[in-house]
Ligand SMILES: Cc1cc2nc3c(=O)[nH]c(=O)nc-3n(C[C@H](O)[C@H](O)[C@H](O)COP(=O)(O)OP(=O)(O)OC[C@H]3O[C@@H](n4cnc5c(N)ncnc54)[C@H](O)[C@@H]3O)c2cc1C
């Protein structure tokens with residue numbers, strides 16, 4: 001017999017992953033309870049995608065005003081008040097927030113409980129003293145900023161993505177620790193919004209997960225916009241100097257030196273939220289601080305699933321949504337469904353944007369896969385020339401016979417343009433399929449065909465040309 005605290009599904013964490021599971025399960029008729037410790041919407045809405053993209057947009061407006069001369073319009077130095085910009089960022093969050101409100105989820109049939117709980121048995125999660133018994137549980141607790149164990153950091157105030165978007169004072173000089181997606185997106189935005197910006201990273205280049213020729217395009221724009229970059233360094237210690245942070249860096253060639261700023265932003269990766277959940281009592285095992293999951297996203301307790309950032313390895317909202325769908329199929333219908341681990345798309349919203357799907361050239365080399373690489377520059381795309389936005393390229397990786405393995409676009413609207421390659425690669429298409437598809441002139445999307453055409457062009461060797469001349473009697 002069912003009692004009042006018996007659920008089909010108990011979801012822990014109300015970010016993108018947990019909300020999609022909870023709404024989907026309720027829509028299918030399951031009895032669902034969702035437990036959230038802070039606010040529904042998670043990182044994406046409050047501290048991640050939404051505020052960062054709102055800030056990036058304000059920064060682009062400022063840059064357009066600065067660059068107006070290039071378009072035949074008198075340029076100006078934009079007058080920027082950062083707290084006002086941050087108020088707009090918060091108002092954008094406010095506009096989207098109703099989609100993730102407890103009232104909306106209650107109306108969808110989800111019981112929403114605020115509080116922090118823990119597993120008290122393999123089939124019970126206790127919140128506010130109330131044990132919630134469910135057939136299946138979903139851990140969707142996300143991640144938080146990883147704070148590197150740097151000497152002195154514990155003694156100074158610093159910003160993370162959880163505090164940056166709420167700053168109420170101007171930022172005169174931002175030190176950014178980390179040149180991954182968060183560090184790069186925020187460094188360029190703040191620089192464009194009038195702060196002096198200095199970024200430093202252990203890695204020898206920005207966005208080290210991308211091919212070197214691709215991340216170099218972003219590096220070039222950052223240098224041009226006056227961002228001070230210190231790459232391939234070690235951070236030795238952090239101090240407070242007259243109320244302001246300063247960091248001691250060590251570079252293999254340049255030795256040790258100090259950098260000072262007015263604010264420090266830590267963007268050094270993420271840590272899964274797995275503490276104090278009573279995982280041991282639930283029979284959920286960890287390996288090196290991470291959940292052990294099978295392809296169906298089940299933990300070592302087969303009635304407890306995980307999805308989203310806490311599951312990893314791709315920390316994106318669209319992956320959280322994909323994994324949520326996989327969990328729904330497995331948990332509610334026992335319909336074996338595996339999470340996708342290949343052909344994952346993403347975009348880093350620097351200017352130029354950097355979007356990617358499938359294998360990079362570096363990965364193809366590391367995996368010993370026979371492959372070919374083709375590139376095409378935005379400088380030869382008429383629409384990019386018309387918009388004065390010609391920096392960057394499209395790059396594709398194919399098998400020797402032309403089947404698409406990966407694509408990367410660094411340039412204007414890359415995040416929109418990559419969608420065609422996401423579909424093409426997921427459907428097993430070849431470069432010839434893209435070459436044979438009519439693309440509208442003059443669009444930026446023409447670059448998707450033009451890069452694929454490079455394969456045909458390169459196949460036209462002088463020897464093959466001679467052969468064609470002989471066969472068809474050409475006179476050229
Ligand atoms: C600055 C920044 C920019 C980003 N930009 C993009 C982007 O442009 N595109 C993109 O695809 N991705 C982006 N991301 C990543 C994206 O935000 C995450 O992939 C996404 O939020 C993951 O959703 P999630 O539900 O797994 O986790 P989260 O959004 O972190 O949600 C987890 C929820 O669980 C709650 N919780 C935690 N512990 C407990 C507990 N013990 N009990 C109850 N509740 C708990 C939290 O309060 C939170 O609400 C960005 C991230 C950051 C930080």
Ligand SMILES: NC(=O)c1ccc[n+]([C@@H]2O[C@H](COP(=O)([O-])OP(=O)(O)OC[C@H]3O[C@@H](n4cnc5c(N)ncnc54)[C@H](O)[C@@H]3O)[C@@H](O)[C@H]2O)c1
Pocket residue numbers: 148177178179180181182183185200201202203207208233234235267268269270314315316346347348349
């Ligand atoms: N547009 C997007 O989709 C988007 C935007 C932002 C974040 N995200 C997601 O959030 C995740 C986290 O982003 P992130 O930028 O924080 O992490 P990251 O792991 O991608 O990059 C962190 C960087 O910090 C550096 N670093 C770490 N410790 C250091 C130290 N002690 N000294 C110097 N450098 C150090 C690393 O070398 C690395 O380059 C991303 O992987 C991504 O999945 C996505």
